[in-house]
Amino acid sequence: MSDEHVLEAHRVTKRFGGLVAVHAVDFTIPDRSIVSLIGPNGAGKTTFFNIIAGIYDPTDGRIDFRGSTMIAHARRAWLEPFVWLLIPVIVGILTAVVGALGAPGGVIAIGLFATIIVLLVTLVTGVARGPAYQRFLRRLGIFRSARPNDMVVAGLGRTFQNIRLFPNMTARENVLVGMHSRLAASWIDALLSTRRNRAEEERARKRAEELLTLVGLKGTGDQLAKNLPYGDQRRLEIARAIGSDPVLLLLDEPTAGMNPNETAGLTALIGRLRAELGLTILLIEHDMKVVMGISDRVTVLDHGEKIAEGTPDEIRRDPKVIEAYLGAPPV
Amino acid sequence: MSATIAARTSPAGPPSPRARIEDLATRHRSSAIVVGMLIIAVGLIVLPKIPPLSLIDREDPWYDTFANAGVYILLAMGLNVVVGLAGLLDLGYAAFFAIGSYTYAYSNSPFAGTDFPFLPMLLVGASVAAVFGIALGAPTLRLRGDYLAIMTLGFGEIVPIVFLNLDTWTLGTNGIGGIYRPDPLPLIGEFTPLTPFAYFILMVGIVTVAMILLYRMQDSRIGRAWNAIREDELAAAANGINTVTTKLLAFAIGATTAGLAGVFNASKLTIVSPEQFGFAVSFIVLAMVILGGMGNIWGVAVGAFIVYEIQVQGFKQLNKVVEGLAIPVLKDVNFTDYQYLLFGGALVLMMLFRPEGLFPSQRRRRELHIAEELAGPADDEIDVAAGAAMAGSLGATPGSGEDQPG
Numbered sequence: 243m244s245d246e247h248v249l250e251a252h253r254v255t256k257r258f259g260g261l262v263a264v265h266a267v268d269f270t271i272p273d274r275s276i277v278s279l280i281g282p283n284g285a286g287k288t289t290f291f292n293i294i295a296g297i298y299d300p301t302d303g304r305i306d307f308r309g310s311t312m313i314a315h316a317r318r319a320w321l322e323p324f325v326w327l328l329i330p331v332i333v334g335i336l337t338a339v340v341g342a343l344g345a346p347g348g349v350i351a352i353g354l355f356a357t358i359i360v361l362l363v364t365l366v367t368g369v370a371r372g373p374a375y376q377r378f379l380r381r382l383g384i385f386r387s388a389r390p391n392d393m394v395v396a397g398l399g400r401t402f403q404n405i406r407l408f409p410n411m412t413a414r415e416n417v418l419v420g421m422h423s424r425l426a427a428s429w430i431d432a433l434l435s436t437r438r439n440r441a442e443e444e445r446a447r448k449r450a451e452e453l454l455t456l457v458g459l460k461g462t463g464d465q466l467a468k469n470l471p472y473g474d475q476r477r478l479e480i481a482r483a484i485g486s487d488p489v490l491l492l493l494d495e496p497t498a499g500m501n502p503n504e505t506a507g508l509t510a511l512i513g514r515l516r517a518e519l520g521l522t523i524l525l526i527e528h529d530m531k532v533v534m535g536i537s538d539r540v541t542v543l544d545h546g547e548k549i550a551e552g553t554p555d556e557i558r559r560d561p562k563v564i565e566a567y568l569g570a571p572p573v
Numbered sequence: 574m575s576a577t578i579a580a581r582t583s584p585a586g587p588p589s590p591r592a593r594i595e596d597l598a599t600r601h602r603s604s605a606i607v608v609g610m611l612i613i614a615v616g617l618i619v620l621p622k623i624p625p626l627s628l629i630d631r632e633d634p635w636y637d638t639f640a641n642a643g644v645y646i647l648l649a650m651g652l653n654v655v656v657g658l659a660g661l662l663d664l665g666y667a668a669f670f671a672i673g674s675y676t677y678a679y680s681n682s683p684f685a686g687t688d689f690p691f692l693p694m695l696l697v698g699a700s701v702a703a704v705f706g707i708a709l710g711a712p713t714l715r716l717r718g719d720y721l722a723i724m725t726l727g728f729g730e731i732v733p734i735v736f737l738n739l740d741t742w743t744l745g746t747n748g749i750g751g752i753y754r755p756d757p758l759p760l761i762g763e764f765t766p767l768t769p770f771a772y773f774i775l776m777v778g779i780v781t782v783a784m785i786l787l788y789r790m791q792d793s794r795i796g797r798a799w800n801a802i803r804e805d806e807l808a809a810a811a812n813g814i815n816t817v818t819t820k821l822l823a824f825a826i827g828a829t830t831a832g833l834a835g836v837f838n839a840s841k842l843t844i845v846s847p848e849q850f851g852f853a854v855s856f857i858v859l860a861m862v863i864l865g866g867m868g869n870i871w872g873v874a875v876g877a878f879i880v881y882e883i884q885v886q887g888f889k890q891l892n893k894v895v896e897g898l899a900i901p902v903l904k905d906v907n908f909t910d911y912q913y914l915l916f917g918g919a920l921v922l923m924m925l926f927r928p929e930g931l932f933p934s935q936r937r938r939r940e941l942h943i944a945e946e947l948a949g950p951a952d953d954e955i956d957v958a959a960g961a962a963m964a965g966s967l968g969a970t971p972g973s974g975e976d977q978p979g
Contacts, residue, residue: 362711365707366707366711369711369712370815370817371815371817389815390811391811391813391815394811400811402811406805406807406811407805407808408801408804408805408809410936411804418797419797419798420812420813422798422801422812422813423813424813427794429790431793432795433786433789433790434789435603483812
């Protein structure tokens with residue numbers, strides 16, 4: 243778990259029934275680099291992406307993100323319900339003991355009430371799976387993969403292959419949703435409309451405006467996401483993803499369906515994201531001009547297996563890669 | 574949001590007075606609600622004193638129905654959080670209403686032998702309902718769409734049946750009677766069967782507070798998260814929203830509001846019994862939310878008021894008018910008996926011609942009337958199809974409601 247690697251994947255495997263979508267892939271992303279993941283259609287790129295983002299659990303292997311294991315196959319998960327029941331059962335037993343010793347009815351009623359409340363609190367804690375709760379489980383040897391929102395909190399932002407903006411929200415609201423995990427106002431702040439809440443909203447709006455400007459969408463904040471031109475929707479999705487101040491940004495085919503002009507603009511934007519925000523970027527891309535132009539390293543997947551890894555120049559000359567894309571040369 | 578509209582409707586020149594008022598109301602939301610509720614309250618106080626309402630009934634019965642309508646306004650505003658904002662279809666909402674009512678019955682009745690002050694009991698009833706909302710939501714909120722609806726439907730049936738069958742503790746069908754009315758409050762006065770005006774004023778206060786709090790939630794970061802979940806749950810999760818807790822919060826807030834309504838209802842009716850909380854209540858509240866305009870708190874409140882007044886006064890007057898006109902077959906029809914048929918029909922028509930409700934939220938209008946918007950990018954047609962599918966699925970709800978006996 244070295245510091246210079248933002249993300250390390252160790253022998254990650256994902257099976258869907260009989261289909262092995264990703265097979266024993268080792269993969270690292272150095273800090274502040276732009277790494278591309280390429281491969282023919284159906285090579286398992288997006289599956290691998292979704293594993294990193296916490297959407298799929300891997301069948302085998304593990305992923306370390308920023309020095310701690312975030313994603314792996316669940317371990318001792320069956321213990322978790324018992325942990326939930328532990329404290330309420332203790333309180334319940336205490337109540338029963340106190341009752342047996344002849345305590346007045348009021349005490350027993352309070353004990354029963356406490357049991358129910360404790361049960362409820364554990365249930366909510368367990369369902370919410372906050373960071374403290376996850377650390378506690380880890381100490382007990384129980385491990386479950388991080389969920390997508392946990393990965394965002396840990397510092398990962400992503401976009402989707404087929405744009406998934408919130409279509410009926412404005413561009414600004416989309417970015418504000420992206421910033422959700424970095425805003426601290428609780429529901430109590432919201433109910434009381436505290437000064438902290440209002441100040442934070444004010445700051446968040448300003449920041450959203452900055453992010454929109456950064457991706458080149460200045461002045462479109464009030465437009466509905468679905469009314470933006472296609473290229474701008476891609477840019478808005480990037481703005482939303484960096485709203486959570488990620489360390490690692492996953493871009494799933496950011497230039498798909500763009501004309502050469504838009505592609506060049508977006509390529510420049512990706513370069514600027516690294517330069518200005520210090521982001522590390524993992525890219526899935528089919529446009530070789532983009533891949534070869536901005537990547538520090540390229541990894542090639544085919545049929546779920548890593549067949550090559552290296553600098554763009556090495557990849558360009560790699561016979562295995564040429565075979566995967568063009569077929570084997572006739573003998 | 575209103576600032577946006579203002580900018581769009583009048584790109585050049587100063588904004589229209591209406592847009593300016595809307596903008597002001599958005600920026601000073603809580604004050605705007607207080608002013609609005611004051612105007613409405615004064616209007617409702619004056620209205621029964623002048624024709625045509627004064628011809629139909631005396632003042633006090635009118636204030637009585639207004640206060641009762643407030644119960645449904647609270648219910649509709651609460652369900653609106655769950656259905657309209659977070660997009661979770663809840664078909665068993667009456668269960669939380671029942672829990673709030675029974676909480677008050679268990680603390681302020683001869684059956685319980687205790688009598689606690691009313692205002693704290695409002696909070697207690699709301700909290701108990703919230704606890705049940707969380708207890709129901711925590712294990713089930715990972716379900717989506719239809720499955721969640723079926724689960725809530727089941728819960729909505731279980732709660733009244735439990736109250737019906739645990740007759741040692743709930744007195745079964747008879748229900749718990751003789752519930753104590755609230756103690757006299759300063760400025761409002763005493764609460765007796767002969768002073769519905771006091772209940773009316775109290776209700777205006779409760780609705781105002783509930784509305785301010787709900788608007789604050791809607792405008793906050795959490796309201797945005799609800800919207801995001803409603804639009805695309807996976808994308809919301811991939812942007813750092815803890816979908817489970819956010820949905821749970823929507824559920825809990827919905828239940829809390831229902832609990833408030835329940836406590837008020839129990840203290841006003843002075844009796845709670847299981848049949849007050851059947852599926853018909855869940856259905857009518859959902860109908861109110863849809864008719865009023867899902868997602869728009871004001872719209873839903875007005876929708877609930879209108880539907881309730883039609884239910885208790887409208888049909889009665891319709892009977893009288895039709896009898897008076899002596900129309901052959903219709904004069905023998907009792908319209909009150911057919912109210913669910915009529916509501917079902919109204920919902921079907923609504924879904925066909927105005928799916929966003931009478932007073933739509935800005936967002937819904939955008940979603941459902943895409944053709945009238947500026948030509949958007951390629952996926953517009955898909956959105957139209959999705960909108961139609963949604964209208965269809967909501968239209969199905971009243972269909973199933975029609976066969977429900979009242």
